Amino acid sequence: MGEYRTGTAGSADGTVIGYRTLGSGPAVLLVHGGMKAAQHLMELARVLSDGFTVHVPDRRGRGPSGAHGADFGVRREVEDLQALAAATGATRIFGLSSGALVTLRTALETPSLDRIALYEPPLSVGGSAPVGWVPRYEREIAAGKLSAALVTSLKGLGTEPVFGRVPRFLLVPFLTVGARLQRGRADGDVSIPDLVPTLGYDMRVIREMADTAPDYAGLKTDVLLLEGAKSPVYLHQAVDALSAVLPRSRRVTFPGLGHEGPEDEGDPRSVGAALRDFFADPA
Known part of the structure; x- marks a missing residue:
């Protein structure tokens, strides 16, 4: 654990959210997806750490962070990210999968976040996201x-x-x-x-945010939409829907990657290069 520092933020309901920190420079948050934890984005954090102070939280129910709680939903996750942004001073944020969904909703309610990067948020469009299992x-x-x-x-x-x-x-x-x-x-x-x-x-988050793409038509923040060409169709449909409504977005497709692209076992160097350019861009 010596390679990174640790910290905590207190969410609105009193839940403690733990995070790992490495690097120096402008603050960035990396938000993992479902059935994952901070550990799965550490290679991506290392890629960015020579130009940014990278904070990688464990979302609720994982590691040092508190339990989900009886009234868990998107609202709690948004409050967690708002608390993390306040504690770290981060204005740039990256979210993967369900973490990207929460990041998107948080951006809508948090003007201080001025650079938003999303990798394949599973935003269900007309029932596109599989939930029958x-x-x-x-x-x-x-x-x-x-x-x-x-x-x-x-x-x-x-x-x-x-x-x-x-x-x-x-x-x-x-x-x-x-x-x-x-x-x-x-x-x-x-x-x-x-x-x-x-x-x-995480499936609660997906169900709660289903068919909400039109909500983001008023989001004025710069958004980078990322996807892997090898990922399931429903994830591309989500990116299509967001690309159509977000007023200040651009899209990058990685030809050889799937849904795990940003993770340690994917290709964090390629994803990190795109994030570095986006987060450093003053325009």
């Missing part, structure tokens, strides 16, 4: 079948093509072993078994 996932979570719930979500979301091609009866035991091996990590990262149950809360 969620009831099965919820039953498996309730029964303590975390590996089965993980497989259900991976196949349901379609963001990991390899998992979509492997039969469930092979995936479940494989992921069970992997989760057991990772559970003992002591480096500040959040384990897979702890991350799987958080996805249900």
Whole structure:
């Protein structure tokens, strides 16, 4: 953990949100997506850290951050990002997946944020985002079948093509072993078994923000829309919808990337280069 500093911000409802910090320069927030944590954006943070002070929060329910709470919804996530922006002085923010949805809604309500970058927000357009798998996932979570719930979500979301091609009866035991091996990590990262149950809360965000693209027609902030060419169609439909309504946006498509593009296992250098140019641009 010596490579980064840690900090906390207090959200409006009293929930503590923890974050990692590295680098120096103008402050930037990097907001992870569903079933992920701060650890998954650390390579991207390193790419940006020579020109920016990069803050990478763990969203609610993960690591040092507090629980989601009984009244969790988009409002709570917006309050969390507003608290983080106030605590760090960040005016630039990047969000991935469900983190991009929350970032988008926060930008609408937070004039101090003047550079917004979004990678594939799963904004449902006329039912485009797949949610039919969620009831099965919820039953498996309730029964303590975390590996089965993980497989259900991976196949349901379609963001990991390899998992979509492997039969469930092979995936479940494989992921069970992997989760057991990772559970003992002591480096500040959040384990897979702890991350799987958080996805249900991200699906609440997706359902709550469905068909809200027209809301952003009045957003005057500069927005960079990012996508991977290999990602599922519904994610491109979301970017299409936002591109059509946002008055000050531009779009970048990465030919060889999928939904995991900004993450450590994707290509954070390519995504980071685009973010560096966008966040440094004074225009």
